[in-house]
Amino acid sequence: MLYRFPFMKNSEARLRRASLFFLCLLTILYSPKLSAQRSDDCLVCHSDNSLTKAQINDKPVSLFVDDKILGQSTHKILECTACHAGFKADDLPHKKNITPVQCLACHENVESKHPFHTLTAPKIGADPSGMCKNCHGTHEVQSATEPGTKFSKEKVLESCGSCHQKQKEAYLASAHGKAYSEGRSAPTCLQCHSNKITFRERDHEHVDAAQVKIAQEQVCVSCHVNKSLASATAPSSSFVLAYEQSVHGMALKHGNDKAANCVDCHGSHEMKKASDPESRVNKRNVPQTCSQCHSAIAQVYGDSIHGKAFAAGNNETPVCTNCHGEHKILPPKDPNSPVSKLHVSAQVCAPCHSSLKLSEKFGLAMERVSSFNESYHGLATKAGSVEVANCASCHGFHDIRKSSDPKSSVNKANLAITCGMCHPGANENFTKGAVHVGKSIDKANGILSLISSAYLTLILVTVGAMFLHNALDFLKKAKRQLWIRRGRVYAEEVGHALYVRMTRSERWQHGTLAISFIALVFTGFMLKFPDAWWVLPLRSISPAVFELRSLLHRMAATVLMAASFYHIYYIVFVARGRQLIKDLLPRMQDVRDALAVANYNLGMTGQRPLFGRFSYIEKSEYWALIWGTLIMAATGFIMWFDNTFIGLFTKLGFDIARVVHYYEAWLATLSVIVWHFYFVIFNPDVYPMNLAWLKGTISEEEMANEHPLELRELKKKESEDENTDDK
Numbered sequence: 165m166l167y168r169f170p171f172m173k174n175s176e177a178r179l180r181r182a183s184l185f186f187l188c189l190l191t192i193l194y195s196p197k198l199s200a201q202r203s204d205d206c207l208v209c210h211s212d213n214s215l216t217k218a219q220i221n222d223k224p225v226s227l228f229v230d231d232k233i234l235g236q237s238t239h240k241i242l243e244c245t246a247c248h249a250g251f252k253a254d255d256l257p258h259k260k261n262i263t264p265v266q267c268l269a270c271h272e273n274v275e276s277k278h279p280f281h282t283l284t285a286p287k288i289g290a291d292p293s294g295m296c297k298n299c300h301g302t303h304e305v306q307s308a309t310e311p312g313t314k315f316s317k318e319k320v321l322e323s324c325g326s327c328h329q330k331q332k333e334a335y336l337a338s339a340h341g342k343a344y345s346e347g348r349s350a351p352t353c354l355q356c357h358s359n360k361i362t363f364r365e366r367d368h369e370h371v372d373a374a375q376v377k378i379a380q381e382q383v384c385v386s387c388h389v390n391k392s393l394a395s396a397t398a399p400s401s402s403f404v405l406a407y408e409q410s411v412h413g414m415a416l417k418h419g420n421d422k423a424a425n426c427v428d429c430h431g432s433h434e435m436k437k438a439s440d441p442e443s444r445v446n447k448r449n450v451p452q453t454c455s456q457c458h459s460a461i462a463q464v465y466g467d468s469i470h471g472k473a474f475a476a477g478n479n480e481t482p483v484c485t486n487c488h489g490e491h492k493i494l495p496p497k498d499p500n501s502p503v504s505k506l507h508v509s510a511q512v513c514a515p516c517h518s519s520l521k522l523s524e525k526f527g528l529a530m531e532r533v534s535s536f537n538e539s540y541h542g543l544a545t546k547a548g549s550v551e552v553a554n555c556a557s558c559h560g561f562h563d564i565r566k567s568s569d570p571k572s573s574v575n576k577a578n579l580a581i582t583c584g585m586c587h588p589g590a591n592e593n594f595t596k597g598a599v600h601v602g603k604s605i606d607k608a609n610g611i612l613s614l615i616s617s618a619y620l621t622l623i624l625v626t627v628g629a630m631f632l633h634n635a636l637d638f639l640k641k642a643k644r645q646l647w648i649r650r651g652r653v654y655a656e657e658v659g660h661a662l663y664v665r666m667t668r669s670e671r672w673q674h675g676t677l678a679i680s681f682i683a684l685v686f687t688g689f690m691l692k693f694p695d696a697w698w699v700l701p702l703r704s705i706s707p708a709v710f711e712l713r714s715l716l717h718r719m720a721a722t723v724l725m726a727a728s729f730y731h732i733y734y735i736v737f738v739a740r741g742r743q744l745i746k747d748l749l750p751r752m753q754d755v756r757d758a759l760a761v762a763n764y765n766l767g768m769t770g771q772r773p774l775f776g777r778f779s780y781i782e783k784s785e786y787w788a789l790i791w792g793t794l795i796m797a798a799t800g801f802i803m804w805f806d807n808t809f810i811g812l813f814t815k816l817g818f819d820i821a822r823v824v825h826y827y828e829a830w831l832a833t834l835s836v837i838v839w840h841f842y843f844v845i846f847n848p849d850v851y852p853m854n855l856a857w858l859k860g861t862i863s864e865e866e867m868a869n870e871h872p873l874e875l876r877e878l879k880k881k882e883s884e885d886e887n888t889d890d891k
Contacts, residue, residue: 206244267296279360324353334433373421384426406492505550513555535600547694547710597816619827636765641848665856676727683720754780776873799825
């Protein structure tokens with residue numbers, strides 16, 4: 165063909181083009197397919213590699229089509245006119261203004277698969293990056309589903325990276341990119357960007373940014389909850405999905421496009437594992453990452469003792485995620501949040517400040533945690549109270565400082581203000597005494613340790629002596645009962661008369677005392693042992709049980725005090741009451757009786773001492789009750805009106821009252837169980853129970869066993885009364 169001869173000169177261009185036009189015309193005129201040109205017809209001209217059209221930007225545009233490349237294309241089965249539409253037989257060689265190729269004419273649903281680029285037909289002045297050919301090419305178009313093609317998984321990164329070089333480099337340095345380079349499972353450009361996950365700032369007004377960020381999150385979730393990726397991703401699927409219940413996830417669902425999602429924290433193309441020092445979620449970078457949204461809080465944290473230590477390179481120091489969590493970050497008011505009032509002390513502060521490892525390494529006072537847990541604040545928190553002070557209430561949260569720092573809320577100069585937030589009217593006396601009262605003996609709490617030791621000794625000696633006394637008494641009486649049943653000993657014959665032991669007034673006093681005392685014991689120890697087996701079922705009923713406990717404790721105390729005041733009236737103004745107190749006064753005979761009982765129970769004598777209306781047993785119990793009531797009432801009153809009495813007696817004085825109240829409660833409770841319950845219930849001579857507290861009377865047999873001298877006097881009086889009646 166003449167137009168291909170190499171010896172043709174540039175001056176012959178016109179002749180060559182004329183020849184080409186003539187040949188095309190002949191081909192078309194004599195073609196059996198007259199409605200439009202065939203591909204072969206087009207290639208008559210376009211197979212010339214020197215064929216160009218008018219210059220654009222001083223560069224000629226090539227019109228050459230390589231039939232070999234076209235033969236390998238996905239479109240090889242199509243005629244040229246399938247894409248270059250609108251040709252007619254009389255358009256020779258074709259019409260003057262060629263209709264732009266419309267890929268969407270065939271690929272109707274392709275827009276939904278290409279949300280990352282705007283698909284438009286080429287227009288004058290249009291951005292060429294939105295045209296299909298910029299990515300897929302023209303005649304060399306190949307299917308992305310076939311291995312080795314331009315947008316297959318193996319080559320997609322290079323293909324996209326030809327335009328997005330910066331993103332490509334960031335991706336290759338990321339955890340995803342490293343996995344991709346090593347042939348492991350990893351997302352590629354198309355896997356993520358096949359979803360609408362990006363938008364330009366200038367489109368912000370026309371795009372729902374929150375929905376775009378939700379789409380980003382869903383793309384991440386689609387892989388990271390996939391069980392087949394479990395070995396490649398350390399966090400569990402439940403950990404990943406926890407984001408959706410977080411304060412960030414919920415805010416995003418409600419349309420807050422400022423809420424953080426996966427990309428905001430982990431990054432997009434540059435995402436790295438948390439173990440990578442360059443990762444946004446590496447511990448060293450967490451404060452900076454969170455400060456993108458929480459800049460004011462980050463600044464406060466930076467000035468705190470934790471922030472300064474962290475900035476100095478101490479990696480043991482807590483950062484945002486140590487306290488708030490990572491994916492499932494909940495608002496502080498959420499009861500399930502680790503930083504809620506209910507959990508902050510136990511779940512956030514305690515793990516570090518009670519750590520033996522950290523305490524040895526940094527000189528932390530481990531006893532701070534245990535002393536808080538044993539205090540009213542700690543016990544009430546454990547019991548479920550959200551009103552009581554926790555660690556953050558006093559020390560702050562983001563702005564925690566050393567107590568020696570003048571700006572610290574727990575600095576000595578600021579304590580009155582800090583305490584005053586919960587204790588209105590707090591004065592300087594609130595600062596006198598140790599805030600954290602531990603077991604170690606020091607100048608601040610040495611008196612408390614001394615009181616504790618003294619009470620523990622008293623309880624051990626007193627209750628131990630009671631137990632030993634009652635054990636010997638039980639063995640002696642039980643042995644006697646067995647001998648009576650076997651006929652070895654004959655019981656003395658007695659009548660069946662009933663004698664008044666307690667009047668109605670005395671029974672009411674006893675009943676009121678018993679009910680209020682039991683209520684005080686239960687509600688008091690509920691506070692001290694909130695996790696005890698007998699407390700947990702009560703706490704499970706309702707969170708309000710703790711508040712009810714406090715109310716019941718004070719009500720029971722009021723009832724006990726009312727009963728005590730009535731008893732004072734009774735023993736002063738009522739004749740039987742005055743006689744009661746006279747009979748209960750201690751005498752030397754009581755000491756001799758106690759020794760005689762010990763000799764009898766030990767088998768050193770065969771004669772048991774005889775008791776009158778009240779033995780040393782009832783007398784010791786009565787006067788111990790008086791003493792205990794006075795102590796418990798005084799210390800309980802101080803604890804009830806804590807603001808007033810701390811202001812008067814200092815914090816140390818309040819702590820003394822608290823310690824005395826606690827140990828006196830133990831002494832009273834154990835004394836009642838070991839001493840009183842034995843003599844009115846488990847005593848073999850009255851078992852299964854002395855019913856005087858219910859009926860007011862006891863049998864003649866009980867009188868003979870327990871109060872023989874009183875029975876003798878009553879018999880004598882009865883005899884005298886009978887003689888008087890006979891006369």
